[in-house]
Amino acid sequence: MSLAYPLGLLGLIGVPILILIYIIKNQYTEKVIASTYLWELSERFLKKRLPISRIVGIISLILQILAVVFASLALAQPVFTIPDAGGVYCFVLDGTGSMNYEAGGTTRFDAGKKEIRSVIKNSMKGSAYTLVYVGDATETVFEYVSDKDRAIAMLDELEVGYRADDLNKAWETAQEFFDSDPSTKVYLITDKRYEGTENVTVVNVAEERADNFSLSDIEVVTTPTENSSHITVSGTVMSYVNDGDVEISLYFDDETEPHATVPLEVLALIPSAYTFEVDDVADFRAVRVTLGTEDGLSLDDEAVYYNVEFENSSRTLLVSERPFFLKAALIAAGTSQVTVIDPSEYEGQTGYDLFVFEQFMPETLPADGAVWFVNPQSGVAGSNFSYQGSQSAPREGLAYSNSTNSGVRNLLEGVPGAAARTEYELKQYVKCGLGAKFSILLTCEGNPMLFTGATESGAREVVFAFDPRDSAPFILSADFNVLVDNLLDYTFPPVVEETGYVCGETLAVNVVAGCTSMRIVSPNGKESFPDTSVPIVEYTLNEVGTYDIELYMADGSVRTINVYSSLAEAERAPSETEAMRVIYGTPESGGRDGVYDDLLYLFIILALLAAAEYGVYCYEQYQLR
Amino acid sequence: MVVSEAFLEQVELLQTLIKNNLAGRFGGTHQSKTFGSSCEFTDYRDYMPGDDVTKIDWNAFARFEKLYLKLYLDERQVHTRIYIDASKSMKFGKGRKDEQALRLAAVFAYLSVCEMDKVSVYMIRDGHLEEVFVNMLGRESFYNEIGKLDSIEFDGDSKITEAILPSVVGYGDGLSIIISDFLTDEDFEGAIEHLANKRRDILCVQVLAREELSPRTRGKMHLIDSEDANHIYRKNITKDIIRAYMAALDYATGRIRNFCLARGGNYMLVSSEESLNGIFFGKLTEMGVLK
Numbered sequence: 001m002s003l004a005y006p007l008g009l010l011g012l013i014g015v016p017i018l019i020l021i022y023i024i025k026n027q028y029t030e031k032v033i034a035s036t037y038l039w040e041l042s043e044r045f046l047k048k049r050l051p052i053s054r055i056v057g058i059i060s061l062i063l064q065i066l067a068v069v070f071a072s073l074a075l076a077q078p079v080f081t082i083p084d085a086g087g088v089y090c091f092v093l094d095g096t097g098s099m100n101y102e103a104g105g106t107t108r109f110d111a112g113k114k115e116i117r118s119v120i121k122n123s124m125k126g127s128a129y130t131l132v133y134v135g136d137a138t139e140t141v142f143e144y145v146s147d148k149d150r151a152i153a154m155l156d157e158l159e160v161g162y163r164a165d166d167l168n169k170a171w172e173t174a175q176e177f178f179d180s181d182p183s184t185k186v187y188l189i190t191d192k193r194y195e196g197t198e199n200v201t202v203v204n205v206a207e208e209r210a211d212n213f214s215l216s217d218i219e220v221v222t223t224p225t226e227n228s229s230h231i232t233v234s235g236t237v238m239s240y241v242n243d244g245d246v247e248i249s250l251y252f253d254d255e256t257e258p259h260a261t262v263p264l265e266v267l268a269l270i271p272s273a274y275t276f277e278v279d280d281v282a283d284f285r286a287v288r289v290t291l292g293t294e295d296g297l298s299l300d301d302e303a304v305y306y307n308v309e310f311e312n313s314s315r316t317l318l319v320s321e322r323p324f325f326l327k328a329a330l331i332a333a334g335t336s337q338v339t340v341i342d343p344s345e346y347e348g349q350t351g352y353d354l355f356v357f358e359q360f361m362p363e364t365l366p367a368d369g370a371v372w373f374v375n376p377q378s379g380v381a382g383s384n385f386s387y388q389g390s391q392s393a394p395r396e397g398l399a400y401s402n403s404t405n406s407g408v409r410n411l412l413e414g415v416p417g418a419a420a421r422t423e424y425e426l427k428q429y430v431k432c433g434l435g436a437k438f439s440i441l442l443t444c445e446g447n448p449m450l451f452t453g454a455t456e457s458g459a460r461e462v463v464f465a466f467d468p469r470d471s472a473p474f475i476l477s478a479d480f481n482v483l484v485d486n487l488l489d490y491t492f493p494p495v496v497e498e499t500g501y502v503c504g505e506t507l508a509v510n511v512v513a514g515c516t517s518m519r520i521v522s523p524n525g526k527e528s529f530p531d532t533s534v535p536i537v538e539y540t541l542n543e544v545g546t547y548d549i550e551l552y553m554a555d556g557s558v559r560t561i562n563v564y565s566s567l568a569e570a571e572r573a574p575s576e577t578e579a580m581r582v583i584y585g586t587p588e589s590g591g592r593d594g595v596y597d598d599l600l601y602l603f604i605i606l607a608l609l610a611a612a613e614y615g616v617y618c619y620e621q622y623q624l625r
Numbered sequence: 626m627v628v629s630e631a632f633l634e635q636v637e638l639l640q641t642l643i644k645n646n647l648a649g650r651f652g653g654t655h656q657s658k659t660f661g662s663s664c665e666f667t668d669y670r671d672y673m674p675g676d677d678v679t680k681i682d683w684n685a686f687a688r689f690e691k692l693y694l695k696l697y698l699d700e701r702q703v704h705t706r707i708y709i710d711a712s713k714s715m716k717f718g719k720g721r722k723d724e725q726a727l728r729l730a731a732v733f734a735y736l737s738v739c740e741m742d743k744v745s746v747y748m749i750r751d752g753h754l755e756e757v758f759v760n761m762l763g764r765e766s767f768y769n770e771i772g773k774l775d776s777i778e779f780d781g782d783s784k785i786t787e788a789i790l791p792s793v794v795g796y797g798d799g800l801s802i803i804i805s806d807f808l809t810d811e812d813f814e815g816a817i818e819h820l821a822n823k824r825r826d827i828l829c830v831q832v833l834a835r836e837e838l839s840p841r842t843r844g845k846m847h848l849i850d851s852e853d854a855n856h857i858y859r860k861n862i863t864k865d866i867i868r869a870y871m872a873a874l875d876y877a878t879g880r881i882r883n884f885c886l887a888r889g890g891n892y893m894l895v896s897s898e899e900s901l902n903g904i905f906f907g908k909l910t911e912m913g914v915l916k
Contacts (some may be wrong), residue, residue, distance in 0.1 A: 027845065028846060028859060029843040029846050029847065031842065031846055031847065031848055032848075033836075033849070034714035034715070034717035034722070034808060034834065034851055034855045035714075035808035035809065035852065036849065036857070036858040037809055037810055037847055037877075038870060038877060039858040039870060039872055039873075040858055041858070041873035041877060042866065042870040042872065042873040044869075045868075045869040045870075045872035045873050045876070046866065046869040047865065202626050294630065476792075579704065620864065
């Protein structure tokens with residue numbers, strides 16, 4: 001026997017103190033009475049008592065000592081050690097997407113946790129528990145923990161993941177634990193089936209009584225018509241358990257009532273296709289398809305497609321007296337929302353993603369959005385460049401930058417002339433003095449003629465230091481179109497390249513110009529605030545559903561982008577059969593020393609009983625007075 | 626000692642019942658079983674030579690031509706002797722046993738003088754009998770003498786038999802009252818036996834304090850006898866001891882009672898805090914000592 005907290009025995013100091021108090025305090029009290037006759041006579045009427053009853057005289061002291069002793073022992077917590085009675089357990093808990101499958105109000109994951117809890121509770125105290133969790137990531141949640149309550153508490157904190165992940169990494173970890181202690185009992189809690197296992201106890205929590213229908217990712221094809229578009233939405237439905245009839249509903253954007261519905265007969269394990277044909281769709285942000293049937297795994301009962309073009313759309317204000325060339329170039333580059341105003345109408349408008357000033361300089365820079373200056377005729381505070389007058393361009397004076405800077409190379413990527421170093425004829429250019437670091441794409445006589453950078457407020461800035469109308473050969477060349485395209489991408493790069501992902505994939509979010517901070521809200525409401533000091537934010541999608549990506553811009557506006565993360569195909573099947581799960585090695589018997597410490601409660605009860613008995617004794621004595 | 630006059634006036638209504646045939650002097654109020662010269666007619670009997678001729682009922686002779694003698698009840702004056710235990714043990718207890726004893730003695734004495742009886746009060750101390758007042762007769766004497774009770778010092782030991790046996794107790798002439806706590810292993814039974822043999826009516830009044838009737842002492846105690854410091858009862862007073870004490874109390878009181886009753890006497894246990902009203906109009910009348 002050992003003591004968990006030997007310092008608890010310090011309470012035994014109370015025993016000699018009690019005895020001392022008893023000796024000091026419990027002296028005989030002298031009292032003169034009328035006559036001792038009756039008292040002496042009472043001796044004849046005293047019942048004969050057993051010798052042990054002599055202790056009755058000090059019953060008060062005995063009870064107090066017992067209470068102190070039992071309380072001290074309870075504090076010290078005596079522990080009996082039973083050799084090799086405790087086990088070493090290693091649990092591998094599958095927390096992938098399919099473990100969300102729910103039957104009878106309980107998910108497979110909860111059932112798995114319940115099984116582990118049961119094993120821990122029924123094991124001998126002193127056992128050691130290790131939990132390897134395969135969820136959003138494979139991690140060892142706890143390692144050789146002997147405290148049952150602590151282990152269960154950490155187990156309870158675990159939440160099921162949504163990703164598709166194989167158990168190989170976790171299995172390697174379990175093998176390592178087994179190698180370090182061959183008495184380790186390995187438990188695998190999963191919904192997968194295995195053809196064979198060795199040295200492992202597989203607890204299969206698959207429950208297949210509930211139906212399980214699954215919607216595949218949807219495909220959306222947009223065909224432009226004269227004034228709108230024709231949309232074709234198609235996909236497949238799979239039933240993994242039983243045959244059944246389902247009703248597929250189609251929604252656009254935030255519609256609460258189905259835009260269209262399609263009844264579908266689904267045969268088990270055979271994909272059934274559906275198609276929606278929708279005419280006269282002007283524009284849409286999202287297409288959502290749902291199953292009208294509740295089943296065991298709800299994660300794959302909905303499929304959402306977010307229109308990537310809609311998500312990345314931007315508005316452009318072109319301030320020009322003769323906008324023909326530039327407007328054509330912008331529209332050709334895919335900028336659909338271009339507003340053109342005369343310079344005289346410019347009053348510091350806001351709310352645009354790009355301001356293009358052609359041969360016109362505003363008194364102040366716009367408060368929001370990127371800025372393009374075309375043929376600037378003066379400087380403007382905060383633009384980081386100065387106007388130094390118009391210069392006659394020498395014949396064939398235009399030259400592309402040969403800088404190896406990656407930014408420059410990206411902007412010149414795909415420009416035919418850049419590779420061939422073709423020179424174009426210009427009449428005039430504007431000589432600019434650069435006050436900050438700019439990426440120079442084109443020069444004329446060594447002077448920067450097309451360069452990109454940022455304003456003092458951080459907005460992206462592109463300067464075309466020439467008059468497009470005097471540079472027809474260049475403007476009409478393929479080079480210019482590609483350059484505008486690249487510059488538009490540079491000016492407001494798409495926030496996301498695509499909007500459809502599979503859970504577990506990494507989302508890349510471009511930190512666009514003017515974005516000061518970002519908030520990503522997961523389908524379960526989990527918030528993340530990524531660092532926006534990097535050009536691209538990478539974020540792993542660990543949940544199934546729609547993610548909200550909110551970009552907080554410098555002008556106070558908020559730009560919200562949605563992407564949809566769907567359940568991996570492998571996790572949609574209720575019980576996938578895998579090959580072998582083997583822990584290699586020869587298991588050994590024994591384990592850790594078991595611990596029996598339930599004496600704690602016994603001693604607490606005994607201490608309370610002794611204290612209670614003492615109380616009753618005192619009360620009785622009081623009552624007899 | 627405080628006895629209210631109002632209570633004494635009430636007590637006057639009571640009368641002592643004497644069991645034994647009285648041999649006291651003439652002039653009292655107690656009727657003797659012998660025929661005497663009182664005014665109360667009781668019977669006739671044939672005349673015998675030598676009888677007092679003044680007692681012959683001449684009317685009966687005229688009618689029956691035979692001499693009959695008229696018989697009258699004899700009324701005697703008795704002598705009430707009150708013995709007060711003046712030992713030190715009587716000074717204890719809430720309400721004080723000694724005060725209760727003196728109150729009882731005073732009332733008994735008053736009751737006797739009201740019945741035209743003689744009253745003597747003695748105190749017993751250390752085996753001696755000391756007179757407080759003797760042969761007191763009449764209320765005036767009572768009021769003159771009763772103050773002497775207050776001068777009794779309760780001190781020393783009590784040896785009742787040793788004190789009473791050598792004393793003059795009279796023969797068949799009244800009531801002997803012993804007021805004591807009887808908390809002694811000394812022989813008191815000899816005194817009662819002696820009084821009974823002297824055809825005295827006996828009343829033993831045992832006065833005990835509440836603490837003695839229901840002790841509240843607990844724990845480790847050295848109980849020292851007030852009359853003899855060498856008598857020490859050293860014990861841890863527990864529930865069992867208290868039970869044994871109560872059994873001893875029952876035994877002790879029962880022994881006195883039985884002894885008294887066996888000898889035609891009466892026994893009364895009173896608490897030092899008990900009211901005189903309850904004692905005289907309750908217990909004593911119920912016992913038939915008074916009516």
